Amino acid sequence: MPASRRVRGIADIAAESVTLLGAGRAILLQLAHPAVGHGVARHSSFARDPMKRLHGTLRYIYSLTAGTPEQAAAAVARVNAVHAGVRGPAADDGSHPAYDARDPELQLWVAATLHDSAARVHEAVFPGVPPEVAEEVYRGYAVLGTALQLPEGMWPATRADFAQYWEREVARLRVDATTRSVAQEVLRSRRVSWFLRPAMPLVRLVTTGLLPDQLREPFGLPWSQRRERVFHAVMWTVAAVYPRLPRALRHAPMRYYLRAG
Numbered sequence: 001m002p003a004s005r006r007v008r009g010i011a012d013i014a015a016e017s018v019t020l021l022g023a024g025r026a027i028l029l030q031l032a033h034p035a036v037g038h039g040v041a042r043h044s045s046f047a048r049d050p051m052k053r054l055h056g057t058l059r060y061i062y063s064l065t066a067g068t069p070e071q072a073a074a075a076v077a078r079v080n081a082v083h084a085g086v087r088g089p090a091a092d093d094g095s096h097p098a099y100d101a102r103d104p105e106l107q108l109w110v111a112a113t114l115h116d117s118a119a120r121v122h123e124a125v126f127p128g129v130p131p132e133v134a135e136e137v138y139r140g141y142a143v144l145g146t147a148l149q150l151p152e153g154m155w156p157a158t159r160a161d162f163a164q165y166w167e168r169e170v171a172r173l174r175v176d177a178t179t180r181s182v183a184q185e186v187l188r189s190r191r192v193s194w195f196l197r198p199a200m201p202l203v204r205l206v207t208t209g210l211l212p213d214q215l216r217e218p219f220g221l222p223w224s225q226r227r228e229r230v231f232h233a234v235m236w237t238v239a240a241v242y243p244r245l246p247r248a249l250r251h252a253p254m255r256y257y258l259r260a261g
Contacts, residue, residue: 007126007129007133007137008133008136009136009137009140010065010137010140010141010143011065011066011140012137013118013119013122013137014061014062014065014066014118014254015065015066015250015251015254016122016125016126016250016251017250017251017252017253017254018122018125018238018242018250019117019118019121019122020058020253021121021206021210021238022117022118022120022121022210023054023057023117024186024203024204024206024207024210025113025117025120025207025210025211026113026114026116026117026118027183027186028183028207028211028215028219029113029116029117029170029173029211029212029215030109030110030113031175031179031183032173032174032175032179032215032218032219033106033109033169033172033173034095034097034174034176034179035096035097035098035099035103035106036099036106036109036110037096037175037176037179037182038091038095038099038178038179039086039087039088039099039100039106040179041179041181041182042088043085043086043088043101055257056078056079056082057114058257059075059078059257059260060075060076060078060079060144061114061144062253062254062257062258063075063257063258064076064143064144064147065140065143066254066258067258071258072147076147076148079148080102080148082101083101083102083148084101084102086099086100086101087099087100087101087102095176095178096176096178102148102149103149104145104149104150104151104154105154107145107148107149107150108145108150108154108155109169110144110145111141111142111144111145111150111155112162112165112166112169114141114144115138115141115144116162117210119134119137119138120210121210124235124238124239125238125239125242125243126243134159135158135159138158138159138162139155141155142155170212170214173212173215175215175218175219180218180219180220183219183220184220187200187207187221188200202234204221205227205231205234206234206235208221208222208223208227208231209223209227209228209231209232
């Protein structure tokens with residue numbers, strides 16, 4: 001880790017824009033949870049307007065991790081208002097269970113994907129965070145769920161507990177035609193802002209490389225030894241260049257969303 005890089009809590013990791021490299025992974029992991037994925041597919045404009053969902057998620061994360069109490073409260077109120085109407089019955093054919101965006105189990109999974117994806121990218125770029133600091137950062141991520149309907153005791157107490165929870169939940173994930181279609185629409189980039197479209201092949205590569213192996217094929221994401229080599233080369237380059245960027249540039253997205261409220 002560079003000598004100038006000290007991590008003290010969740011705000012120090014959430015502020016680093018490089019963790020956005022894990023956003024696609026977090027989204028696909030959420031879609032692969034049958035209840036979350038079908039709730040998104042039926043009640044969200046996510047596939048039609050992925051930037052709106054991304055903006056909302058980033059505003060929520062930054063407000064809770066680095067914002068004022070007033071910004072945090074406003075972010076929670078916005079999310080609760082959206083979640084209020086996201087619910088539906090189980091499918092008659094058993095393809096997905098009933099879903100309710102206010103369900104603590106679903107909120108735990110969403111918060112877990114945000115933590116795990118950000119932590120993996122951060123560790124790749126800033127390796128060597130002391131274990132005791134990593135535990136403090138991990139505990140801080142609970143706020144992403146507990147600020148909503150997630151009881152505080154539901155967040156796994158330690159990183160070791162989280163690892164067990166994560167392994168168990170990832171084994172239960174599955175992708176069907178509905179959730180695959182949403183994922184493909186998002187990754188095809190036709191609905192993202194024009195200035196981001198040239199970067200979408202790189203986004204797809206990094207998203208695929210960060211995904212658990214067993215989810216690549218179900219999502220229709222091709223992988224090969226060549227793609228894996230390119231992925232590792234990209235991550236190596238990011239790790240070599242990003243820490244040397246000015247802090248003001250690295251934290252620019254956070255400051256933008258906090259100013260926007």
